[in-house]
Amino acid sequence: MTRMNIKKPFLKNYSSLPQVLTNKPLAALGDAYVNFVYSLAPLYKNRETMRKESERNSAGRGGEKSRVEEVDASRINKHILRDAAEALLVYAWLNDFITLEESVEALEKNDNLEKGLMHLLLTAKEKIKL
Amino acid sequence: MTRMNIKKPFLKNYSSLPQVLTNKPLAALGDAYVNFVYSLAPLYKNRETMRKESERNSAGRGGEKSRVEEVDASRINKHILRDAAEALLVYAWLNDFITLEESVEALEKNDNLEKGLMHLLLTAKEKIKL
Numbered sequence: 001m002t003r004m005n006i007k008k009p010f011l012k013n014y015s016s017l018p019q020v021l022t023n024k025p026l027a028a029l030g031d032a033y034v035n036f037v038y039s040l041a042p043l044y045k046n047r048e049t050m051r052k053e054s055e056r057n058s059a060g061r062g063g064e065k066s067r068v069e070e071v072d073a074s075r076i077n078k079h080i081l082r083d084a085a086e087a088l089l090v091y092a093w094l095n096d097f098i099t100l101e102e103s104v105e106a107l108e109k110n111d112n113l114e115k116g117l118m119h120l121l122l123t124a125k126e127k128i129k130l
Numbered sequence: 131m132t133r134m135n136i137k138k139p140f141l142k143n144y145s146s147l148p149q150v151l152t153n154k155p156l157a158a159l160g161d162a163y164v165n166f167v168y169s170l171a172p173l174y175k176n177r178e179t180m181r182k183e184s185e186r187n188s189a190g191r192g193g194e195k196s197r198v199e200e201v202d203a204s205r206i207n208k209h210i211l212r213d214a215a216e217a218l219l220v221y222a223w224l225n226d227f228i229t230l231e232e233s234v235e236a237l238e239k240n241d242n243l244e245k246g247l248m249h250l251l252l253t254a255k256e257k258i259k260l
Contacts, residue, residue: 006234009172032162032169039162042139104136 007094020091021084030086033093037103037120085121092124137224150221151214160216163223167233167250215251222254 010029014020092098106123110116140159144150222228236253240246 004231004235004238006170006231010170029169032166036162036166039159040136040140101134101136105134108134 010090010094014091017088021087023087024083026087026091027083030083030088030090033090033103034086034117037089037100037107040100040104041107041116085117088128089120089124092128095128097127097129098124140220140224144221147218151217153217154213156217156221157213159224160213160218160220163220163233164216164247167219167230167237170230170234171237171246215247218258219250219254222258225258227257227259228254 010026014023020026089098089103093100093103102123103120106120107116109119140156144153150156219228219233223230223233232253233250236250237246239249
């Protein structure tokens, strides 16, 4: 029995990085990919908890309560950035630039959620040929 | 550079099936695994949407509104069953009884969320040696 290529339906010709970073189906798959990678990294027991902690910390920064609009704008920007990061990471995995193992490894190099994700992104960026 | 074995931290000696099915860390990893598998199956664009649809359908079944306690009991049972199914599936993957590709394939054999998951579970169950 020949195995199907599960990556194939997602492999499209992207001619530029912005096309990858703003692709909604890629971002959706990337979200599930990154969530699975975090679950496999024993350092990060619960990604959602850590994400909430990190959001709480940055919201409380400065000692003053931010205005509602500022918080909203910051949330939207974070959301767009997270989508872009997740799309990029799964694009790297789909095109065999990075393996699941390498993704978990890169994440484990840091004990902090954001630094870990940054390390993972840099690892993927170095390997992507676009 | 030697690759780390990302599955190793999760590999424990389970002597019986109930030990696997009720293991919370396995269920947590299984949730992320199954979510990723669904995301890779183009038939299922949005697992959450489908899950909600399926819950709405079963809640509405019978034409009468169920009593709150009944709905709650049903939800708790569903939750326990889902945790058990997800723990079993990721246990099969961790022990190399089933690959990510085979999981996506098994799911794609059905166009219905619940049937797909059942097919995936049966495939895993056939391959598991415990």
